[in-house]
Amino acid sequence: xxxxxxxxxxxxxxxxxxxxxxxxxxxxxxxxxxxxxxxxxxxxxxxxxxxxxxxxxxxxxxxxxxxxxxxxxxxxxxxxxxxxxxxxxxxxxxxxxxxxxxxxxxxxxxxxxxxxxxxxxxxxxxxxxxxxxxxxxxxxxxxxxxxxxxxxxxxxxxxxxxxxxxxxxxxxxxxxxxxxxxxxxxxxxxxxxxxxxxxxxxxxxxxxxxxxxxxxxxxxxxxxxxxxxxxxxxxxxxxxxxxxxxxx
Amino acid sequence: xxxxxxxxxxxxxxxxxxxxxxxxxxxxxxxxxxxxxxxxxxxxxxxxxxxxxxxxxxxxxxxxxxxxxxxxxxxxxxxxxxxxxxxxxxxxxxxxxxxxxxxxxxxxxxxxxxxxxxxxxxxxxxxxxxxxxxxxxxxxxxxxxxxxxxxxxxxxxxxxxxxxxxxxxxxxxxxxxxxxxxxxxxxxxxxxxxxxxxxxxxxxxxxxxxxxxxxxxxxxx
Ligand code: SF4
Ligand code: FES
Numbered sequence: 341x342x343x344x345x346x347x348x349x350x351x352x353x354x355x356x357x358x359x360x361x362x363x364x365x366x367x368x369x370x371x372x373x374x375x376x377x378x379x380x381x382x383x384x385x386x387x388x389x390x391x392x393x394x395x396x397x398x399x400x401x402x403x404x405x406x407x408x409x410x411x412x413x414x415x416x417x418x419x420x421x422x423x424x425x426x427x428x429x430x431x432x433x434x435x436x437x438x439x440x441x442x443x444x445x446x447x448x449x450x451x452x453x454x455x456x457x458x459x460x461x462x463x464x465x466x467x468x469x470x471x472x473x474x475x476x477x478x479x480x481x482x483x484x485x486x487x488x489x490x491x492x493x494x495x496x497x498x499x500x501x502x503x504x505x506x507x508x509x510x511x512x513x514x515x516x517x518x519x520x521x522x523x524x525x526x527x528x529x530x531x532x533x534x535x536x537x538x539x540x541x542x543x544x545x546x547x548x549x550x551x552x553x554x555x556x557x558x559x560x561x562x563x564x565x566x567x568x569x570x571x572x573x574x575x576x577x578x579x580x581x582x583x584x585x586x587x588x
Numbered sequence: 589x590x591x592x593x594x595x596x597x598x599x600x601x602x603x604x605x606x607x608x609x610x611x612x613x614x615x616x617x618x619x620x621x622x623x624x625x626x627x628x629x630x631x632x633x634x635x636x637x638x639x640x641x642x643x644x645x646x647x648x649x650x651x652x653x654x655x656x657x658x659x660x661x662x663x664x665x666x667x668x669x670x671x672x673x674x675x676x677x678x679x680x681x682x683x684x685x686x687x688x689x690x691x692x693x694x695x696x697x698x699x700x701x702x703x704x705x706x707x708x709x710x711x712x713x714x715x716x717x718x719x720x721x722x723x724x725x726x727x728x729x730x731x732x733x734x735x736x737x738x739x740x741x742x743x744x745x746x747x748x749x750x751x752x753x754x755x756x757x758x759x760x761x762x763x764x765x766x767x768x769x770x771x772x773x774x775x776x777x778x779x780x781x782x783x784x785x786x787x788x789x790x791x792x793x794x795x796x797x798x799x800x801x802x803x804x805x806x807x808x809x
Contacts, residue, residue, distance in 0.1 A: 346681070359681055412684030438682040445675055511685060511694055512672035514598075544597055553675030554598045554668050556696065557768040563688035572776045579774030581599045588591050 341367040341428060344436040345380065347392055350449050357449065369429035373416065374399060374406060376428055393452040399424040401566060404501030407508065408453055409440040414505035414564045422503060422566045442508035446515070446550045457504050459550040460518060466546035467539035468522040470531050490528045497524035499567045506561035512553030517561040519547050520577035521569045527580060540580045601668065606772035608661040609765050615654055620794050627804050630735045637734035641718065662704055669697045692764040699761035706754035713741055742805040752799045759795035766790055
């Protein structure tokens, strides 16, 4: 395959950045998108140019690092896939592909396609945990009966990999899907119920402080989420937040 | 975190938008019910309009609440739009919004602005003359004037056209706003399919019904 790539190049967080055009040839349709990026970088290094910086780690859809906005969509045109799981056969020979970083003011660009998503870490630190005594006589989690439906929903929410595609896709750059998944994965389980009130308050407060936009229920996040996290989680978080507000 | 921070939070804003929106949906249904009687029976329409126009609870309690609801919904809508624009100041070179969300949900501000312009015209047409009749010129009470006033307004084809276009935008606004309000207040369960069907029905019946009323009186004038 021969392709034209339009890629966002920005040398550091302070510089302005611009779209730069590259031509690349002999790309196998069986390559993953990241392998194609590797091929491009080899080409750039051979020419003595600066390779394109992009995030990646597991390359199998579990770490959430490979944040790229490909042809107008987070993680590209495929559904329920991360960039590392996207294959070049999804594109046509001769196609022009636009590649940009995830854009949100809460995710500043560090270099090229690499963005700083530590805003998510701070939201998580604000309440995405349970406090348990690990003194050695911790109760076996399996000894607490949990309704199957709740266990399944909590597990579904826990599959969120914190990739940020929800924020990148949302026209408002809202982080509600991510935060609601993190709230739900705990609040549905008995171990998480104890701190549920503080959790939802503190995580929402941190989310607002990080400068994410307001959710207007467009549903773009749910469509673009590589893990299929449902909008039901946002409704659950709204419910929990409302009941906390009414109680106080 | 104190209660004031919570009231100012993004979720509280979203819930406030939803509740004011649902209140306006309720008002629309009531307004439509009264107006549709005008194509069935002149007397019924005059009776209901006279009741709404003279009942002190409607006039001095419900009307101010309604005006507050409308103003609040609009101001909040603008605030949210400005804040959301600020959350992404560096825009994408290529953003395919239509791949993952429908036009109505992405353009509530546009349909909202059309409705706001319509409301200015609607207030000028009906509310201002009504206030003038009752409280400025203090003309004698005439319970049979409402039907004639209504028919007279729809004499102009331009007005009928403007009203019809506005109602189409109202339908688009409702198509996203109605079920979105349920999601915002935390209602998303097995009944959501029913709410979505109700949304489609409401966003079709109410605007098309209002268009029908306008055209009916225009043709019957
Ligand atoms: S909710 Fe989905 S899109 Fe958002 S961070 Fe989690 S996995 Fe990524
Ligand atoms: S590199 Fe880990 S999810 Fe893509």
